[in-house]
Amino acid sequence: MIDFNVEKKADIFELEQSIMQCWNVVDDIKLITQQVYDRPTPLTEDELGNLLIGLESMYQLKFEKCFSEFEAVCREFHKFRKTHEFVQSTKDDLK
DSSP: OOOOOOOOOOOHHHHHHHHHHHTHHHHHHHHHHHHHHHOSSOOOHHHHHHHHHHHHHHHHHHHHHHHHHHHHHHHHHHHHHHHHHHHHHHHHHHO
């Protein structure tokens, strides 16, 4: 497993892009399905197996990256929220 928990500022845009990239799995499965049914010479079991194993590995990485970015965004959100709550309670105390 690759560690995607690199210390960097969480970016909601990067999270959105990762989520969108994960949706590519639908197009990739469709492409493999077309190759299975529409190809003049059928894929061998080994070829199909290799395609599916590759697809599995690729999306394992994509989903790990996506979840890592999600966790970073959540950490930053909760850090911001706690800071905001502290500032707000301090302002309330000063009233």
